[in-house]
Amino acid sequence: xxxxxxxxxxxxxxxxxxxxxxxxxxxxxxxxxxxxxxxxxxxxxxxxxxxxxxxxxxxxxxxxxxxxxxxxxxxxxxxxxxxxxxxxxxxxxxxxxxxxxxxxxxxxxxxxxxxxxxxxxxxxxxxxxxxxxxxxxxxxxxxxxxxxxxxxxxxxxxxxxxxxxxxxxxxxxxxxxxxxxxxxxxxxxxxxxxxxxxxxxxxxxxxxxxxxxxxxxxxxxxxxxxxxxxxxxxxxxxxxxxxxxxxxxxxxxxxxxxxxxxxxxxxxxxxxxxxxxxxxxxxxxxxxxxxxxxxxxxxxxxxxxxxxxxxxxxxxxxxxxxxxxxxxxxxxxxxxxxxxxxxxxxxxxxxxxxxxxxxxxxxxxxxxxxxxxxxxxxxxxxxxxxxxxxxxxxxxxxxxxxxxxxxxxxxxxxxxxxxxxxxxxxxxxxxxxxxxxxxxxxxxxxxxxxxxxxxxx
Ligand code: HEC
Ligand code: HEC
Ligand code: HEC
Numbered sequence: 478x479x480x481x482x483x484x485x486x487x488x489x490x491x492x493x494x495x496x497x498x499x500x501x502x503x504x505x506x507x508x509x510x511x512x513x514x515x516x517x518x519x520x521x522x523x524x525x526x527x528x529x530x531x532x533x534x535x536x537x538x539x540x541x542x543x544x545x546x547x548x549x550x551x552x553x554x555x556x557x558x559x560x561x562x563x564x565x566x567x568x569x570x571x572x573x574x575x576x577x578x579x580x581x582x583x584x585x586x587x588x589x590x591x592x593x594x595x596x597x598x599x600x601x602x603x604x605x606x607x608x609x610x611x612x613x614x615x616x617x618x619x620x621x622x623x624x625x626x627x628x629x630x631x632x633x634x635x636x637x638x639x640x641x642x643x644x645x646x647x648x649x650x651x652x653x654x655x656x657x658x659x660x661x662x663x664x665x666x667x668x669x670x671x672x673x674x675x676x677x678x679x680x681x682x683x684x685x686x687x688x689x690x691x692x693x694x695x696x697x698x699x700x701x702x703x704x705x706x707x708x709x710x711x712x713x714x715x716x717x718x719x720x721x722x723x724x725x726x727x728x729x730x731x732x733x734x735x736x737x738x739x740x741x742x743x744x745x746x747x748x749x750x751x752x753x754x755x756x757x758x759x760x761x762x763x764x765x766x767x768x769x770x771x772x773x774x775x776x777x778x779x780x781x782x783x784x785x786x787x788x789x790x791x792x793x794x795x796x797x798x799x800x801x802x803x804x805x806x807x808x809x810x811x812x813x814x815x816x817x818x819x820x821x822x823x824x825x826x827x828x829x830x831x832x833x834x835x836x837x838x839x840x841x842x843x844x845x846x847x848x849x850x851x852x853x854x855x856x857x858x859x860x861x862x863x864x865x866x867x868x869x870x871x872x873x874x875x876x877x878x879x880x881x882x883x884x885x886x887x888x889x890x891x892x893x894x895x896x897x898x899x900x901x902x903x904x905x906x907x908x909x910x911x912x913x914x915x916x917x918x919x920x921x922x923x924x925x926x927x928x929x930x931x932x933x934x
Contacts, residue, residue, distance in 0.1 A: 503591055533545065564622060586647070682702070732749075734830035735829075789825065
């Protein structure tokens with residue numbers, strides 16, 4: 478028996494030692510901040526596009542703040558994490574980081590000084606990024622304006638405030654390594670997978686997470702949550718009434734909307750705006766990969782889509798007839814509100830993207846979760862500054878929770894042919910109270926780069 482316990486003890490010590498060896502990362506020596514001229518201009522420009530795909534500005538810039546200077550509060554179920562300053566400032570940014578230190582952060586989620594980084598920084602996706610692309614990203618970031626800014630300390634409870642603990646998280650959930658080509662697939666498919674799974678980190682929003690904040694295995698792209706919005710499923714469980722195709726995905730990602738699906742709203746507007754900087758060939762590759770993840774629609778879905786098209790009375794020539802002429806007569810309370818407050822814009826008679834979508838086509842109304850419909854109805858879609866964008870007034874001050882619930886119930890039944898959302902009323906109240914910290918943004922979705930792209934100094 479004594480021997481047994483000694484054995485157990487030795488095993489524990491060996492495991493602990495192994496874990497410490499795994500968890501411990503050396504610091505990488507600081508360097509003198511490199512000169513701008515030491516970077517090739519073409520490499521910097523390549524890095525600018527890659528930074529758009531990785532949405533680096535979105536997370537590393539706080540509203541009204543300088544690009545890449547950090548300090549944006551990233552809310553997580555565990556507490557608030559602040560993004561860091563990734564400008565080349567020597568004291569508060571990454572000015573003293575060598576390319577090796579930068580690449581290690583992207584590939585392993587480790588700071589220059591050896592500390593582990595929180596997965597609020599999507600290194601679990603960025604690990605797939607190639608050495609060449611990291612080189613270009615580094616060249617781009619190191620040639621931005623250096624901004625002195627020290628972001629606030631993270632607000633996390635013990636023991637999550639200990640970065641050492643993150644090594645355990647990594648052990649459980651993190652697979653390190655560059656993208657490996659799938660030889661059975663085309664070059665275009667592989668390019669799309671590389672962008673979607675890696676730098677694009679689409680799954681960071683579109684995949685549900687487990688209790689420890691890691692993306693759930695086996696539920697890849699099955700629909701997740703982002704900034705108080707529902708990021709719809711991008712696999713076979715997509716809620717789109719007309720199934721997505723390569724061509725509609727290409728158009729939606731290229732221009733931020735598609736006539737069969739409407740406009741990219743909420744956090745997705747920023748994503749489509751950023752993707753706008755990619756060449757067509759890359760957008761097409763993403764569309765090819767996503768279309769393959771979604772697969773061919775089942776016969777039932779294809780039939781339902783056919784039905785939807787008939788309802789819209791879109792003939793082969795593509796002439797739409799206003800849905801108000803074909804939708805059932807709205808006698809319910811919700812229907813009356815729709816007629817009075819929504820129909821002028823949403824009856825399908827005004828062209829997309831600036832006219833409201835016909836709800837027969839809306840993933841938002843067909844989705845399993847009412848969150849996005851609630852967000853849009855309560856807070857509306859604010860105007861983009863300085864350019865035409867889809868605009869909708871918010872109805873928070875005009876409609877009570879009961880009225881919004883009646884309205885959404887009507888839209889579900891009349892347009893998605895689905896029962897009203899069971900949890901709508903509670904969610905409306907919680908959304909109104911600010912519980913989900915919904916980000917309200919314009920649906921501009923068109924190129925919107927950081928303020929110092931192309932800065933020459
Ligand atoms: C979803 C939000 C998000 C996105 C997108 C994002 N980051 Fe971050 N990043 C963070 C957060 C939050 C941290 C701080 C994590 C921590 O404190 O552990 C961070 C940390 C970093 C660090 C470590 C810096 C330091 O001083 O420790 C680097 C380098 C970095 N990010 C680069 C990038 C690059 C390059 C991109 C785009 C390709 C990018 N990030 C995109 C949220 C993001
Ligand atoms: C910051 C979070 C976030 C990231 C990152 C993100 N998405 Fe989205 N996405 C969303 C949200 C939220 C929606 C719902 C938008 C709406 O309501 O109009 C959405 C919607 C979509 C839709 C439309 C789905 C439908 O049925 O209407 C597609 C397609 C899509 N995203 C593709 C992508 C791709 C490809 C990427 C990676 C390049 C990506 N998304 C990255 C949050 C995100
Ligand atoms: C002044 C015109 C206008 C009015 C009035 C209006 N909307 Fe909108 N709505 C829009 C525009 C433009 C969009 C963006 C188009 C899109 O998202 O495809 C939009 C988008 C939406 C969406 C997101 C649809 C999707 O799938 O992307 C919902 C849900 C919605 N509106 C509901 C309503 C409801 C409910 C009312 C009435 C209470 C209403 N709207 C009134 C113009 C309007």
